[in-house]
Every structure is written in structure tokens, then in C-alpha cells.
Amino acid sequence: MTERFIERLLFACRWLLAPMYLGLAIALVALGIKFFQEATHVLLSIGSLAEDQLVLIVLTLIDLVLVGSLIVMVMFSGYENFVSRIDVAGGDKLGWLGKLDAGTLKLKVAGSIVAIYSIHLLKVFMDT
Numbered sequence: 001m002t003e004r005f006i007e008r009l010l011f012a013c014r015w016l017l018a019p020m021y022l023g024l025a026i027a028l029v030a031l032g033i034k035f036f037q038e039a040t041h042v043l044l045s046i047g048s049l050a051e052d053q054l055v056l057i058v059l060t061l062i063d064l065v066l067v068g069s070l071i072v073m074v075m076f077s078g079y080e081n082f083v084s085r086i087d088v089a090g091g092d093k094l095g096w097l098g099k100l101d102a103g104t105l106k107l108k109v110a111g112s113i114v115a116i117y118s119i120h121l122l123k124v125f126m127d128t
Contacts, residue, residue, distance in 0.1 A: 024075040
């Protein structure tokens with residue numbers, strides 16, 4: 001009796017992750033706003049930017065897109081792996097959804113982090 005109660009409680013605790021995934025969705029919106037701020041900035045000042053400054057801004061935009069993609073992967077895959085299956089009406093399902101287990105997700109996150117920090121390193125190199 002006690003064992004069954006503890007198991008049910010532990011299983012139900014997976015729903016504590018759901019608000020965290022919603023928080024990632026809010027972070028994705030904030031990142032999107034920052035992306036469009038940077039894109040607007042580059043469009044308004046494109047005539048006065050030097051080539052190296054333009055490259056740095058483009059690298060910043062690429063960096064923001066990579067972080068956004070990482071958030072989407074973690075948000076969807078984590079929710080589906082640890083909380084509940086995602087049932088989308090109309091068959092509008094992502095091809096990789098349901099095929100990304102925790103181990104594969106870790107590899108993709110590690111690869112994304114390497115790409116993101118490679119861009120940061122290139123930006124630092126170009127600033128000097």
C-alpha cells in the first residue's frame with residue numbers, strides 16, 4: 001500500500017517539469033524579440049557599418065537562432081520524454097518528435113553548445 005502510494009506520487013511528480021517547459025517557451029519569445037531588435041538595428045544602420053561589424057552582427061543573429069533551436073529541441077523533446085506525449089491536432093507533427101530520446105537529446109545539446117561557443121570565440125577573435 002505504501003509502496004504503491006510512493007510510486008504514484010513519484011510518477012505524478014513528473015508534471016512539476018511542465019511549468020519549466022512553459023518557462024522555456026517564454027524564454028524563446030524573449031529570444032525572438034532580441035533577434036528582431038538586432039535585425040532591425042542592422043537594417044537601419046547597414047550603410048554605416050563596416051564589413052567586420054556586419055559579420056559580427058550576422059554571427060550574433062546566427063547565435064540567437066542556434067540558441068532558439070536548442071530551446072525548441074529541449075522543450076519539445078524533454079516534455080515528450082519526461083512528462084507526456086504531445087498530441088497535435090491535424091497531423092502537424094514535427095518529424096523528429098518522438099524519435100529523440102534523452103541520450104540523443106544530450107548529444108544534440110552538446111553539439112549546439114559547441115556551435116554556439118564557436119561563434120562566440122570567432123566574435124572575440126574578430127573584436128581583437
